Amino acid sequence: xxxTALLIILMLVVVSCxxxxxxEDIVLDRDTxxxxxxxxxxxxxxxxxxxGSDHLIRRFDDFGCAMNYAVEHDLLGDVSTEIWAADSSxxxxxxxxxxxxxxxxxxxxxxxxxxxxxxxxxxxxxxxTFEHVIEHLAHRKPLPSLEKQP
Numbered sequence: 318x319x320x321t322a323l324l325i326i327l328m329l330v331v332v333s334c335x336x337x338x339x340x341e342d343i344v345l346d347r348d349t350x351x352x353x354x355x356x357x358x359x360x361x362x363x364x365x366x367x368x369g370s371d372h373l374i375r376r377f378d379d380f381g382c383a384m385n386y387a388v389e390h391d392l393l394g395d396v397s398t399e400i401w402a403a404d405s406s407x408x409x410x411x412x413x414x415x416x417x418x419x420x421x422x423x424x425x426x427x428x429x430x431x432x433x434x435x436x437x438x439x440x441x442x443x444x445x446t447f448e449h450v451i452e453h454l455a456h457r458k459p460l461p462s463l464e465k466q467p
Contacts, residue, residue, distance in 0.1 A: 340365045340401040341374050342411040351375040352382035353430055360412045361405040362428045362435055368398030380422070381432020384454050393451070405435035418447045432457075 343365070348357045357363055357378045364383035366375045369390060377383035380402050384393075392398040402420050403412035415436050421444035426435040434450050445453065 337372070338367070338399065340414040343376055345410065348376050350378040350382055352377055352386045355429060359429060360410050361403055361408055363403045363412055364417065365401045366392060366398065368392045368395055379428045379430040379432050380434045380436065381428065381454060382430055384451060402436035404438055406437055421446065422450045
């Protein structure tokens, strides 16, 4: 009996220590952006990043805030970093999440911090890839690790 209880406790410890994966629901009008610290209120423009040494979730009100954070914390090149963007064509709550690296992006959209990029799941004329958004953001507002060194 003691061995069974010890085994159950050990299994619970192992399961609870396993790193989480995937996006989490955002509580609108309560959660705040980990970059600009504004309250998150629009489910169609949100993004999340799970990465870094702690592998914790970070929430953002604007995809541009998420990309700035990812660059500032050297997360873009880390394959274990998960980046999620809300499907802007789905206005429901909770957000419908897309893998940001495989999503497509509309430019010139209305977003909380005016970066202007919203994610969509399918390619259509005029949309950008994840790589193109990173390049556009680098030219619009210099990102720390993308700046040219003198």
